Amino acid sequence: MGVGPQLSIWLLLTVTVGLCFITETRAQSGDGDEEATPTVGVRLGLTEPFTPDLNNPNSAAYMALEMTVVNECTIICANALGNAFDVCLLRRFREVSAVTRESTTAADMAVQLDSSIPVSQLPTADTVANAIVEGAANSSLIDPSSVVITAVSFPTPATTGIPLSFTSVGETFTTDLMDLTTPASMARAILITTTLEPFYNESFPSSFQSMNVTGFRNGSIINDLLMQFSAGNVPNITDIANVLVNASSNITAFNISVSSITVNGTAISVSSGVSHNISLITASFFVLLSWLLSSQH
Structure with missing residues (x-):
């Protein structure tokens, strides 16, 4: 038939x-861009x-x-x-x-x-x-x-690292926090990153990648972090700081002094809920000027 x-x-x-x-x-399979x-x-x-x-x-x-x-x-x-x-x-x-x-x-x-x-x-x-x-x-x-x-x-995205630090006023610095491999340092680093990362994921869903604790310093406890954002899509330093400022009232696991926040070498001062940029050089100048003026009296 x-x-x-x-x-x-x-x-x-x-x-x-x-x-x-x-x-x-098959063309998609062999397009040469699979690593990306x-x-x-x-x-x-x-x-x-x-x-x-x-x-x-x-x-x-x-x-x-x-x-x-x-x-x-x-x-x-x-x-x-x-x-x-x-x-x-x-x-x-x-x-x-x-x-x-x-x-x-x-x-x-x-x-x-x-x-x-x-x-x-x-x-x-x-x-x-x-x-x-x-x-x-x-x-x-x-x-x-x-x-x-x-x-x-999964490709590793190109990122830009932004240093961030803040002070936990009233918390006691101990010598084992000087070494990031000690149990005390590792526990605090995990506590900080797991607490803060959700706030940054929510605020910058298309650019925030990760955060790592790079060290702790004496002065109550000064917490130093490195924030990773997608290259070419990095928020400005005020927005980065404001996430921490706004989150501080909801965090009880550790203390965040909002007046101590620095982002990428710039101190962020907070007054009545509004943040202002003050470079560390400028801040140091005003401290020195205040000391000179007081020494004349």
């Missing part, structure tokens, strides 16, 4: 669309028996299964990860040998995330894998119990 013209056209369109789909995804793209490698066990032609990316069987598994991975990740998801790519099929039954197929996939979103706000590799496990619960192709993470490649 011959194939009717309408069926022939339908088959031709189906094959053409499939080839275009495969060509596009947040990527989670996952291996998916499939219910599909493995055949030798799945070793050949140009075979009809390979391309048909590629289109099916990429499409299913895309639907699952798009639903679970939303705007953070970019594309699913197939790396290769591999044979999974079994003693008591025929070999099955595993698909090595690359789940690429949106590179325009700060790395700190992207889903973790575990989140991506769990999304696929949950999404494959009703899948006839993917075995949810087989999903494993094979690789994680």
Whole structure:
């Protein structure tokens, strides 16, 4: 029996669309910019028996299964990860040998995330894998119990470091705070960063990356930190200081003297809730001038 013209056209369109789909995804896979793209490698066990032609990316069987598994991975990740998801790519099929039954197929996939979103706000590799496990619960192709993470490649964003310090008035400085490797220093550093980071994440969601304690000094306790912001998207020093000022009334784990805050070498004085920039050089000048004037009397 011959194939009717309408069926022939339908088959031709189906094959053409499939080839275009495969060509596009393979082009994305080899675009040479993967180091800059947040990527989670996952291996998916499939219910599909493995055949030798799945070793050949140009075979009809390979391309048909590629289109099916990429499409299913895309639907699952798009639903679970939303705007953070970019594309699913197939790396290769591999044979999974079994003693008591025929070999099955595993698909090595690359789940690429949106590179325009700060790395700190992207889903973790575990989140991506769990999304696929949950999404494959009703899948006839993917075995949810087989999903494993094979690789994680999140680019390290270019950052700009901004020093910040503040004094915890009334707190006692002890000599073990001079060494950041002592238990007392490590405990205080963890306390400060875990307390303050949520405030900076909320205030600068697109630019704040991290903060690290760089040291403690005597004078009650002077806390020295290094703030990391995305290069080219660094808030001004007053805004950085104001986050600390506004957070201070909500923090009880340690004391923040808002009049002691310095950002990137500039002291931020606070008066009636308003912050003003005073460079350390200018502040020192006024101290010296005050001393000279008082010495004349």
